[in-house]
Amino acid sequence: MATILKHLDTFDPAAWLAAMAQIGGGYALMSGRRLALMVDECHPEDLTSVMSPLIGRPDRQEAIKLAIEQRQLGQVA
Numbered sequence: 001m002a003t004i005l006k007h008l009d010t011f012d013p014a015a016w017l018a019a020m021a022q023i024g025g026g027y028a029l030m031s032g033r034r035l036a037l038m039v040d041e042c043h044p045e046d047l048t049s050v051m052s053p054l055i056g057r058p059d060r061q062e063a064i065k066l067a068i069e070q071r072q073l074g075q076v077a
Contacts, residue, residue, distance in 0.1 A: 011053060011060050013067035019050050029068050035061060 020027055023046040026038035039047055054060050070076070 011057075011063060013060070013063040016050070016053065016060075016064060017067060023047060023050055025050065027064070027068065029065060029072070033065055035065055035068075 017027065020037070023043065024041045025047070028036045028038075030036050042050075054064075
């Protein structure tokens with residue numbers, strides 16, 4: 001799935017979160033809505049594919065934060 005994200009013209013935060021989990025990564029919102037990404041056990045090539053859509057894209061980072069918040073509230077993200 002990680003390689004699919006690299007080729008999308010649009011960004012789907014739910015698909016991004018799924019791809020992050022698929023490669024063994026994790027995520028959380030910390031105080032102040034800071035996005036924490038856990039990547040300790042991820043293969044470097046997979047991690048590059050998953051992270052590249054976020055580089056220099058604060059709008060996509062915000063979309064991920066909103067998706068996590070919706071999940072925490074029990075809403076479908």
